[in-house]
Amino acid sequence: MHVRPAFRRWGRRLGLAVLIAIAIGYVPGQVLRRDPRAARLEAQIEELTAEARALATRNAALRRDIAALRSDVGAIENRARADLGMVYPDEIVLRLPAGPAGPPGPEGAK
Numbered sequence: 001m002h003v004r005p006a007f008r009r010w011g012r013r014l015g016l017a018v019l020i021a022i023a024i025g026y027v028p029g030q031v032l033r034r035d036p037r038a039a040r041l042e043a044q045i046e047e048l049t050a051e052a053r054a055l056a057t058r059n060a061a062l063r064r065d066i067a068a069l070r071s072d073v074g075a076i077e078n079r080a081r082a083d084l085g086m087v088y089p090d091e092i093v094l095r096l097p098a099g100p101a102g103p104p105g106p107e108g109a110k
Helices: 004-032 036-071 072-086
Strands: none
Touching: 036 072
16 A cells, blocks of 8 residues: 555655654653652751851850850859869858758658
């Protein structure tokens, strides 16, 4: 059977048009589809960014403490008292037990 060249030419054009239409409909859907790994990585980036901000804030506070300890005698004294328990020779230290701070109730007054 003989197919005329015009039908063959239009058949190729129609087939090519169908392939292009499929590509136009399929490719953007595959390109724009969200990869679950990318979403996990973005969440991890946000988490690490927040952690980095918190660490930067802590580092800034520590730098301020270091600068104060290098130059401020009062800061050195406060740190020695708080961390090392140091006192002046003429001071009296009262150590209270760490318990409930409320007043004694009627049961404790017996």
